[in-house]
Amino acid sequence: MEDKEERIETPLVAIVIDATPAKKFASQAIIDNGSTMMNRIFDALIGFGNAHLMQGSHNKLAVIACNSKSTKFLYPSENGDSKSYHNRPGQYDMFAKVDSDIRHGLSELILKDSIDHDSTTSDSLLGGAMARALCHIHKIQRELSLSHQLKPRILVVSGSSDSALQYMTFMNVFFTAQKENVVIDCCMMDSDSGLLQQGCDITGGQYLRIPTVVGLLEYLLWVFLPGPSCRSKIVLPPPTKVDYRAACFCHHKLVDIGWVCSVCLSIFCKFSIICTTCNTEFKLNRPAIVPSKPKKRPRME
Amino acid sequence: MADEEETNEYRWESGYEKTWEAIKEDDDGLLESNVAEIVARAKRKRAALKATGAIQLGMMRHLFVVIDASECMFLQDLKPTRFLCVLKLLELFVHEFFDLNPISQLGILTTKVKRSEQVSALAGNQKKHIEALQQMKDTSCEGEPSLQNSLERAMNGLKNMPAHSSREVLVLFGSLTTCDPGDIQKTIKSLKENNIRVSIIGLAAEVRICREIAKRTGGTYNVLLDDHHLKELILNQVQPPAVAGSMEASLVKMGFPGGKPGSSDGASDSAADHAPAYCLCHIENETSCLMGNNSGYNCPQCGSRYCELPVECKQCGLTLVSAPHLARSYHHLFPIKPFIERTEVPEMTHCFACAKPFGELDPNVYECENCNQIVCLDCDLFIRETLHTCPGCASDPITAQMKTN
Numbered sequence: 135m136e137d138k139e140e141r142i143e144t145p146l147v148a149i150v151i152d153a154t155p156a157k158k159f160a161s162q163a164i165i166d167n168g169s170t171m172m173n174r175i176f177d178a179l180i181g182f183g184n185a186h187l188m189q190g191s192h193n194k195l196a197v198i199a200c201n202s203k204s205t206k207f208l209y210p211s212e213n214g215d216s217k218s219y220h221n222r223p224g225q226y227d228m229f230a231k232v233d234s235d236i237r238h239g240l241s242e243l244i245l246k247d248s249i250d251h252d253s254t255t256s257d258s259l260l261g262g263a264m265a266r267a268l269c270h271i272h273k274i275q276r277e278l279s280l281s282h283q284l285k286p287r288i289l290v291v292s293g294s295s296d297s298a299l300q301y302m303t304f305m306n307v308f309f310t311a312q313k314e315n316v317v318i319d320c321c322m323m324d325s326d327s328g329l330l331q332q333g334c335d336i337t338g339g340q341y342l343r344i345p346t347v348v349g350l351l352e353y354l355l356w357v358f359l360p361g362p363s364c365r366s367k368i369v370l371p372p373p374t375k376v377d378y379r380a381a382c383f384c385h386h387k388l389v390d391i392g393w394v395c396s397v398c399l400s401i402f403c404k405f406s407i408i409c410t411t412c413n414t415e416f417k418l419n420r421p422a423i424v425p426s427k428p429k430k431r432p433r434m435e
Numbered sequence: 436m437a438d439e440e441e442t443n444e445y446r447w448e449s450g451y452e453k454t455w456e457a458i459k460e461d462d463d464g465l466l467e468s469n470v471a472e473i474v475a476r477a478k479r480k481r482a483a484l485k486a487t488g489a490i491q492l493g494m495m496r497h498l499f500v501v502i503d504a505s506e507c508m509f510l511q512d513l514k515p516t517r518f519l520c521v522l523k524l525l526e527l528f529v530h531e532f533f534d535l536n537p538i539s540q541l542g543i544l545t546t547k548v549k550r551s552e553q554v555s556a557l558a559g560n561q562k563k564h565i566e567a568l569q570q571m572k573d574t575s576c577e578g579e580p581s582l583q584n585s586l587e588r589a590m591n592g593l594k595n596m597p598a599h600s601s602r603e604v605l606v607l608f609g610s611l612t613t614c615d616p617g618d619i620q621k622t623i624k625s626l627k628e629n630n631i632r633v634s635i636i637g638l639a640a641e642v643r644i645c646r647e648i649a650k651r652t653g654g655t656y657n658v659l660l661d662d663h664h665l666k667e668l669i670l671n672q673v674q675p676p677a678v679a680g681s682m683e684a685s686l687v688k689m690g691f692p693g694g695k696p697g698s699s700d701g702a703s704d705s706a707a708d709h710a711p712a713y714c715l716c717h718i719e720n721e722t723s724c725l726m727g728n729n730s731g732y733n734c735p736q737c738g739s740r741y742c743e744l745p746v747e748c749k750q751c752g753l754t755l756v757s758a759p760h761l762a763r764s765y766h767h768l769f770p771i772k773p774f775i776e777r778t779e780v781p782e783m784t785h786c787f788a789c790a791k792p793f794g795e796l797d798p799n800v801y802e803c804e805n806c807n808q809i810v811c812l813d814c815d816l817f818i819r820e821t822l823h824t825c826p827g828c829a830s831d832p833i834t835a836q837m838k839t840n
Contacts, residue, residue, distance in 0.1 A: 205830040207790045262829030269788035269814050269826060276813060300835055302769060305762040306824040313534075313821060336759060378693035380758035390735040391753070393686040396599035398768055399494055399761045405686055412768075414684040 141283040145361050146274060147186050148196040148267040151179060151208075152292035153243060154258040171347065175323075178351035179291060180236055183209070184229045185359060192282065196270050197236055200263035201247050207266065208239035258294040261303030264318075268310055275314075286316045287339070289358055290330060293323040298386055301329065308333040317362050321354065323347050328377055335376045338362065342371055383411065472798075478816055479776075494675055494764050495600040495687075496539035497557060498532070499589040500525065502571075503609045504547040505580040507639065510609075513662050517609050517638055518576050520662060524669050525607075526568050531673045533561045537760035538745055542592060543567060544585055548578030549614045551585035557592055559745050560716075580608070582644070583615035583622050586633065590622075593631055598683040602631045603654070605672055608645060609638035619644065626652050632676065636668050675767060690753045692732035692744070712740045715749050732757075766823035774801035774815055788814040788826045806831045 183195050197208040206212060209232055221230030271286045278284055288311065311318050311333070319339040320330045326343055334341040339362075344353045360368055379388040382403040392401045398412035408415050502521060513520040525543075532541060541564055542557035555567040586604065593602040613619075626633060626648075634654035635645045641658050649656035659665040714731055731740045737751040745756040776799050783800070785792050787808040793800060801815045802808070808827030810818070818825060828834040 200830070203832055205826075210790055212785065212790060257835075259830050259832065259835055261824070262826055262831075262835060265822060265824050265826035265829050266788055268822060269786075269810075269817060270790060272817050273786075273789035273791055273813065300829070301762075302765060303824050303829045303835065305759065306766055306822060308759070309763060310822045332759060376693070378757035378759065379691045380761065389691060391688065391690045394689045394761065395684065396495055396687055397684045399764055401689075401761070402686070409684070409686075416685050 141281055142192055144192045144194060144278065144282045144284050145186070145190070146194040146196065146271060146284055146286045147183075148198065148271060148286065148288045149179060149183060150260065150263045150267055150288060150290045150292075151197065151199045151240075152201070152258050152260055152263075152290070152294055153199045153240060154201045154294050175291075175347065175350055176236070176240060178354060180233050181351050182354040182359065183232055183236070185355060187228060187232070188226075189359075194274065195232065196267065196274075197232075197239075198263045198267050198270075199240055199243055200259045201243060202258050203247050204243070205259055205263040205266060206239055206243050207270075209235045211235045211239060257297035257300065258292070259300075260290065260292060260294070260297075261300040261307060264288060264290070264307045265303065268307060268314070268316065271316060272314065285361060285363070286314070287362065288316060288318045289354075290318065290320045291323070291354075292320070292327070292330070293325065294327070295325040296327050296329050298381065304329045304333065308336045311337045319358050321350075321358060323350070331374060331376045332378065335373070340365070340370060341374060475812055479812070494536070494538070494767075496536050496603060496675060497542075497593055497596045497600050498539065498603045498605060498672075499542045499544055499557070499592060500528075501544045501546060501551070501585045501589060501604060501606040501608075502554075503580045503607055503638075504545040504574065504576045505578055505610050506576060507610045508576040513638070513665070519572060520665070521607055521609075521638070522568050522571055524666055526565055527666075528669050528673065529561060529564045529568070531670060533559070535673050535763065536675060537763050538754070538756055542589075544588055545571070545574075546580040546582070546585040547576060549581045549584070551581060551588045553588065553592075557596075559747070579612060579614045580610050581615055582606070582608070582613040582648075583617060583619045586619075586622050586626065586648075590626060590629060590631060594629055597685070597687075599685045599687065601676065602629065603676070604631060604633045606633065606635045606645075607638065607669075608635055608642070611639055611642055613644070619648075623648055623651050634672060636665070638665070675764070688753065690735045690748070690755045691758060692735055692741075692755055693757055714742045715739045716741050716743070716746060771819065771823065771825055772804055773819075774803050774810070776800075777802055777809075783809040786811040786814055788818065803827050805834050 179197075183197060187193050187195055195209060199206050199208050219230045219234035221227055267288050271284075271288075275284050275286070308318065310316075316337065317339040318330075318333050318337045320327070320334050320341045322330070322341070322343040324347075331341050333339070340357060342353065342357055344350065357370060377388070379390060380392060380401050381387060382389050382392055383400045384402055384404075387403070389401065389403050392403055393405050394401055395409040395412065395414065395416075397414050398409065400409060400411040402409075406416075502518075502525070504518065508518040508521070509516050511517075529541065532539070538559070540557045540559045543554040543564060545552050545554055554571060555564050558564070585606070589604045593604075596602055631652060632654045633648050633652045635649050635656045637645060637656065637658040639658075641656075646656045648654075657668050659668060712731075731742050732744060732755065733740055734748045734751065734753060734755055736753045737748060739748060739750045741748070741755065745754065745760055747754050778798065779793060779800060783793075786800075788810045791811055791814075793811065800809045800811060803810075803825050806825065806827035808825075808830075810827075
């Protein structure tokens with residue numbers, strides 16, 4: 135018997151764009167028909183966003199961009215002021231709005247970045263952008279009526295490698311996404327990111343590192359456009375084996391066997407008397423040396 | 436009804452509280468805005484209570500849950516019976532407990548017919564406990580409970596646990612009586628000596644011995660008001676408790692399996708690591724699972740294969756965890772400071788976190804001390820309870836770096 139009260143599925147895709155200008159793309163100025171690589175990437179992303187909106191009338195989109203200085207909501211536009219846009223005759227109004235909002239927002243973001251000439255190259259603020267995406271998803275979930283069922287997912291498009299200092303932010307975002315049933319997909323353009331691989335594994339999303347940036351739109355449409363519910367029916371790139379080893383707090387190198395402080399759970403590669411994070415002294419667990427026993431026991435280390 | 440602090444009087448000792456005076460109608464005679472305000476204030480108060488500073492928390496917990504399975508648990512004041520209601524809530528508790536305390540261990544005991552029995556041993560595997568709870572639905576509740584027997588059995592199990600772990604017992608007690616073989620004061624004394632904290636949730640009424648046990652061992656004692664309150668009380672136990680003070684800290688050796696196949700230290704990476712093998716967690720079952728080439732995790736010390744983490748290696752005794760398991764507890768160590776409440780700020784028209792325009796329904800906005808970004812009430816609660824990261828601080832290049840002082 136058909137369930138008459140079927141809830142309308144509302145997929146929501148939040149695209150998080152890492153707009154940190156990569157030196158590699160800056161040098162590769164003009165290709166093909168006079169457009170720069172950055173333009174091609176943004177065109178591909180707008181195309182993907184519009185393709186998602188086209189899939190159903192209730193589908194929702196959100197776009198957030200970040201660089202090493204700040205993060206910004208591109209769509210829905212941040213302070214409610216969207217610039218006027220001209221739609222081509224016959225073009226769906228919403229597509230033109232998405233196009234115009236994203237382009238204006240990105241140009242503002244990039245111009246703001248180039249104005250303050252800060253020589254320190256800090257890492258991209260991807261964690262903050264993902265946190266804002268989660269808050270936005272949470273808001274949409276609250277506002278949606280009961281007849282709709284939200285199916286949120288986040289697509290991260292990035293070319294930056296990992297930032298060890300933002301580990302806490304990333305892990306909090308991943309655990310929150312897992313709790314809220316948000317799937318995190320990741321499309322990496324240039325380098326691999328171990329943290330994002332872990333995130334995709336924790337939330338059940340798709341991680342892909344694309345070999346050529348020129349074909350970005352194709353990869354996005356083929357791999358990331360279908361939602362999680364139909365992914366089981368499609369042959370997708372196989373999951374990568376994620377490196378779940380932890381990095382020690384003293385040298386930031388990955389360890390197989392480590393020593394964990396029982397108070398603050400920080401990881402060390404060597405046994406030491408005091409914990410550098412929480413300053414607790416450790417009780418030595420070694421057995422007392424009994425002088426009367428002559429035989430030597432091999433030390434278990 | 437009992438109060439939490441012993442210095443307060445009981446409700447029946449103090450005068451009447453005229454609760455109907457809290458609700459007032461506004462000018463149009465509507466109650467809606469008033470109700471919304473009360474709800475918002477209650478939400479914030481609850482969130483503020485949880486916002487404590489960086490006190491030492493017991494992360495590695497060994498917890499025994501004692502379920503009263505005596506005659507009185509067949510009463511139907513909680514639907515369908517007290518026993519079934521408690522079992523259902525405990526399944527949720529087990530799930531949340533391992534979610535929030537991934538390296539902890541849980542055990543389940545029951546007490547009936549003046550004895551206590553062990554339903555599932557102290558283990559870190561979530562599925563086993565949930566299966567045990569589901570099988571318990573068919574057991575009958577009979578006889579009288581014995582508080583002392585169950586506490587003694589729990590104590591035997593917890594005595595041998597390492598000193599750096601937090602030893603706890605949670606008793607779900609529905610009876611008003613207990614039938615003990617000896618002097619329970621002696622049991623309380625030895626519980627205190629072994630640093631075991633006993634928390635009790637009463638399902639009927641307040642029983643004096645329960646309050647004494649909880650007070651002397653440093654736990655909490657609460658009696659439920661209705662089933663929603665019971666759920667809240669049980670889920671409060673999920674949060675790691677503050678350290679009792681005499682917990683020893685030590686460095687625990689742990690293994691982190693799951694490195695990439697082509698890892699840099701090639702010496703430990705042999706062909707045997709990737710060959711198909713039986714996993715050690717199911718080896719005693721008849722249907723042991725055969726792990727394929729790259730699935731499963733190898734213990735870095737002895738090489739035995741396991742299907743899932745966290746687990747204690749049966750062969751060499753090393754605790755195996757993965758980095759996200761430890762990272763789940765890190766947010767307790769770096770808590771966010773509560774946001775400052777302000778009335779509307781004219782220049783910020785939208786909430787920073789969710790891009791919602793501030794309207795009439797948001798009389799107050801909240802500002803973060805570090806990054807000075809403004810968020811709405813719902814985002815404030817979401818950040819505090821679930822996200823544990825301020826989006827404003829994470830979006831600012833100066834404050835985004837992790838502080839490990």
